Amino acid sequence: MDFANFLIQLLNSVQYGLLLFMLAAGLTLIFGIMGVVNLAHGTFYMLGAYLAWFFTSHFDNLLIAIVLGALLAVAFGWALEWLLIRHFYKRDHLDQVLLTFGLIYIFQEARSILWGDDVHSVAVPAMFNGAIQLTENLSYPVYRLVVSAVCAGLALGLYLLISKTRLGMKIRAGAFNREMTESLGINIRFIHAIVFAMGVGLAAVAGMVAAPISSVYPGMGSSVLIMCFVVVVIGGIGSVRGALVAALMVGLVDTFCKVLLPEIAGMAVYMLMAAVLLFKPEGLFKS
Amino acid sequence: MSTAKAQLEILPRSIQILLSVGAIALAAFPLIPMESSGFYIQLLSQMMILAIFAMSLDLLQGVTGLVSLGHAAYFGLAGYALAFLTPADVPVSLWWSLPVAALGTGLAALVIGFFVVRTHGIYFIMVTMAFAQMVFYIFFDNADLGGSDGLYVYFRPDATLFGWQPFDLENKTTFFYFTLALLVLIYAFLRRLLFSPFGRALTGIRVNEHRMRAVGYGSFGYKLTAFTLAGALAGVAGYLWAAQTGYVNPELMGFHLSAHAIMMVILGGMGNFAGAIVGAFAFEWVMHFFKDLTKHWQLLMGSFIVLVVLFAPRGLLGLIERFTAATKEKAEETP
Numbered sequence: 001m002d003f004a005n006f007l008i009q010l011l012n013s014v015q016y017g018l019l020l021f022m023l024a025a026g027l028t029l030i031f032g033i034m035g036v037v038n039l040a041h042g043t044f045y046m047l048g049a050y051l052a053w054f055f056t057s058h059f060d061n062l063l064i065a066i067v068l069g070a071l072l073a074v075a076f077g078w079a080l081e082w083l084l085i086r087h088f089y090k091r092d093h094l095d096q097v098l099l100t101f102g103l104i105y106i107f108q109e110a111r112s113i114l115w116g117d118d119v120h121s122v123a124v125p126a127m128f129n130g131a132i133q134l135t136e137n138l139s140y141p142v143y144r145l146v147v148s149a150v151c152a153g154l155a156l157g158l159y160l161l162i163s164k165t166r167l168g169m170k171i172r173a174g175a176f177n178r179e180m181t182e183s184l185g186i187n188i189r190f191i192h193a194i195v196f197a198m199g200v201g202l203a204a205v206a207g208m209v210a211a212p213i214s215s216v217y218p219g220m221g222s223s224v225l226i227m228c229f230v231v232v233v234i235g236g237i238g239s240v241r242g243a244l245v246a247a248l249m250v251g252l253v254d255t256f257c258k259v260l261l262p263e264i265a266g267m268a269v270y271m272l273m274a275a276v277l278l279f280k281p282e283g284l285f286k287s
Numbered sequence: 288m289s290t291a292k293a294q295l296e297i298l299p300r301s302i303q304i305l306l307s308v309g310a311i312a313l314a315a316f317p318l319i320p321m322e323s324s325g326f327y328i329q330l331l332s333q334m335m336i337l338a339i340f341a342m343s344l345d346l347l348q349g350v351t352g353l354v355s356l357g358h359a360a361y362f363g364l365a366g367y368a369l370a371f372l373t374p375a376d377v378p379v380s381l382w383w384s385l386p387v388a389a390l391g392t393g394l395a396a397l398v399i400g401f402f403v404v405r406t407h408g409i410y411f412i413m414v415t416m417a418f419a420q421m422v423f424y425i426f427f428d429n430a431d432l433g434g435s436d437g438l439y440v441y442f443r444p445d446a447t448l449f450g451w452q453p454f455d456l457e458n459k460t461t462f463f464y465f466t467l468a469l470l471v472l473i474y475a476f477l478r479r480l481l482f483s484p485f486g487r488a489l490t491g492i493r494v495n496e497h498r499m500r501a502v503g504y505g506s507f508g509y510k511l512t513a514f515t516l517a518g519a520l521a522g523v524a525g526y527l528w529a530a531q532t533g534y535v536n537p538e539l540m541g542f543h544l545s546a547h548a549i550m551m552v553i554l555g556g557m558g559n560f561a562g563a564i565v566g567a568f569a570f571e572w573v574m575h576f577f578k579d580l581t582k583h584w585q586l587l588m589g590s591f592i593v594l595v596v597l598f599a600p601r602g603l604l605g606l607i608e609r610f611t612a613a614t615k616e617k618a619e620e621t622p
Contacts, residue, residue, distance in 0.1 A: 037409060039546075087597070093409055094354055098553055098596045101546050105589025113583060226420060226542060233413045266424030270417045274402055277414060281406050 001259070004134040009255055015144050017251025018151035022206035023224060024231040024243040025158060026199030032238025033175040034192050036085060037093050039100040042225025043107040044200045048073060048207025049216045050111060053120045062125045066208045070201055077200025081193045089192070108218070117218050122211040147209050154202065155244060162240060171195060175238065230273050236283030245284060295559050295604050296481065296490070301611040302604055306561055309568075313467055317460045328463050329531070334571045335466045336527045339473055341551040341563035343520035346477060348549065349557030350486065351513045352493030353404075356412045356545050357419025358521055360399075361392045363540030364422065365522030366529035368392070370438040378442035381456065385444065389522040395422075396518020397511065404510045419540060427537040437536025440529050456530065466527055470564070473520060477560045489513055490558075554595055556602030565603055 001009075027041045048069060055065030084103075088096050124143045131139040162168040173181040174191050182188050207220075214220065231250050235242025250269050257268035264271075276284065295302070313335070317328055340362055347353040368388035373379045403414045426432045443456040454461045480486045491499045492506050500506050529535045538544070547570070555566025573591060577584035599606050 031409070037412070084593070091600070093412070094348075094549070094553060095596050095600060097354070097356075097412070097546075098550060099593060101550065102589045102592030102596065105585045105592065107589075109583050109585035109589065113586075222542065226416065229413045230417055233410060233417070237409060263428065266428040267421045270421040270424070273414070273417050274421075277406065277410075278402065282410065 004138045007134065008138060008140055009259055010252075011140060011144065011148070013251040013255035014248065015148045015151075015251075016255060017248040018148050018155065019206050019210055020224075020227060020231050020250060021155055021244050021247035022151050022202050023228045024235070024247055025155070025240050026202040027228050028232045028235065028238055028240060028243045029171075029195050030199045031232070033171060033195050034085075034089060036088060036196075037096045037100065038199075039097060039225065040103040040107065041100075041199070041203055041228060042221030042223075043104055043111075044073065044077070044203035044221075045207040045210075045224050046111065046218075046221035047076070047107065048204030049122075049211040049214075049220060050115050050120075050207075051204065052208035052211040053122050053216045054115065056122050062122070062208075062212070066205065069208050070205050073204030074197045074201040077197035078193055080200070081196040085196060086189070086192065104221075108221075111218065119218075120216040122216060124212045143212060147213065150209055151206070154205065158202075158240065167191075167194070227269070230269055233283055234273050234276050236280075236286035239283070239285040242283055242285030295556055295562070295601075295608055298559060298561055299608055299611060302561060302607060305607070306564070309564075310467075310471065314464075317463055325459055328459050330571075330575070332459075332463045332466050332531055333528075334568050335463075335470045336524050336531065337548075337551065337571060338564040338567035339466075339470055339527070340521055340524035341548050341555070341567040342473060342477055342560045343517045343524065344548045345552045345557060345560055345563040346480075346489075346513055346517045346520070348552050349559065349562070350481060350493065351489045351510060353510060353514070354412050354549065355403075355415040355514075355517075356542070356549065357415035357417070357422075358517070358548050359542075359544035360419035360422040360540045361396055361518040361521035362525035362528065362544065363426075363535070363537070364395055365389065365392045365525035366535040366539050367426065367432070367438070368522075369444070369526050369529040370433070370440045370535045373440050373442055373444070375441055378445035381444035381446045382448060385523070385526055388526045389519045392522030392525070393515050393519030396521075397515040400511045400514035400518070404507060404514055416542065416545070419542070419545060423537050423540045423542075426540065433536070435537060437534060437538075440533045440535065443530045443533070462531060466531075469523065469527070473523070474560055474564065477520075481560070485509070485512070493558075550592060554602055556604030559604070562602050562604045569603060 023041065023045055026044075027038060030036050030038050030041075051069035051072060052062065052065050055068050056062055059065060059068075080103075084099065088099055124141070128143040128146050130142045132142060132145075133139045160168075162171060170181070170186050170191055171194075173184075173186065174188050178188060227250065231243055231246045234249065235244070235246035249272065253272050254265070254269050258265040261268070280286075298306075313331065316331060317324070321327075340358075343361075344355065344358045347355050347358070365388040368391050369379070369384060372384045372387065399415075399418045403411060403418060406414050427435050432438075443462070446452055446454050446456060454465065456462045456465060481490075488499065488504050488509050491502075491504065492509060496506050525539065528539070551566035551570045552563050553566070554570055555564065556562030574584070574588060577587040577591075581587065595602075601608075
């Protein structure tokens, strides 16, 4: 593998890793702060991708699609939290697993009724449709860099929100000690709704920006969900920083194994996870 | 209410009667003359196989408190074991291939269990899933192992013993009774196990692992043994599945089947094995019912699952128990 090729794979793995981070951050926050295991998180990614396809086919502009889709996804997340999830905060994890698995069925079928079971593609926006020439016959698509930049920007925003703002302080306090936070007069119910809606929004935005790269297809949620779990477990459940590090690790291992060791590529990430848990049974950054 | 009672470990009379009636009805079913009885015999065989699978998971989930989201790995592995053991031109002997498949999957569960049993709670759920995915991809990515297309099992296992053939599994009805016999046997074995010192230790670990350790039980060994045994029993189910359908593919080890098994156990009621059987039958029946009803059966299935978690957190057996307890109370109030 020469340098240009290596660079391409490196950029690909960072892009994949950052995309995974967007999903895993929501998942890990929802678990860490609300104590809810959400198997339906992958379907929000799928929802995002389908919204991107649906809106671009109407407005022909991915940016408008993403803004509209994100608003819709956040509203959807808010409604879902209010309707169902909030009854499950104090229930057993098993009940949450069951509930969210039921939701996967419902969302999948709703998608099938609304938008069918076909595979769709979303065009890369014209302004990002170029490629950067690396060598004579190797180039790198600009849109992938844009995806990385968007995800990195959102990751930074999330970090600032959680570590620097008043709302972030309340979120952290709620995760640390729920009763104490409540007795300080902070409306934890409201915080939970925000976190859940934010998680859904992040997953949907990930699906929307990924749509032009990965195409839009019915089963896209479940494979990404399992990858997210791996990321969350490697990073340590509840830790956003852990999710970032783990997502980048997973991106690297997955991308480079596909190129260098295709025979074990499917398993490589799970082997990484097993290896990490062998030494750190609680993940890398257990908070 | 004590934990044992809450988990319905000791089955109330009403549920014991329900199980006995169910077993007799199953045994009598092939005798009823009806049109498409072959189809129903196959369907019921499948439900019984899934019931065995669900019971094996209940040993972990309901008894020991270990929720495995990767239990299908062992189901699928045993199916593949049968596929590899069966030559292309003659059937394989039942008498050694079934033990080999079950022991092999038990061994796989022992190795994987060594890693996963050290984790707790939600980590356990996810790590079991990760290992199952690993097994899934070993078969999915490897053309020598059938790849994504899977493998055919050309013949059902042969029960011939020293030249004498007591029964023929190629016959649907015989296969049905063979499965029923295994279901009853494994149920009896697990019930016996539940109230043995080993089973009591597992229950103790579920209720309070720290206290069990303080009393001097090495919980790791107990949990690993349970995990291995559950893997081997799931293997029995997977073997039967492959024998019945004549076909194995990586989906048998997939995430969806593992989640289905969890749902069956919760739907029926956890920790007593009867619930796993009831749950497997109910789940499959509801699913077939919805599939016949509409193309959009997943919508109904999903809503059904959501409603069950919302309103019957202790499963169907819990509902039955609550109902019979309420009528009994009423009867006692008005003598």
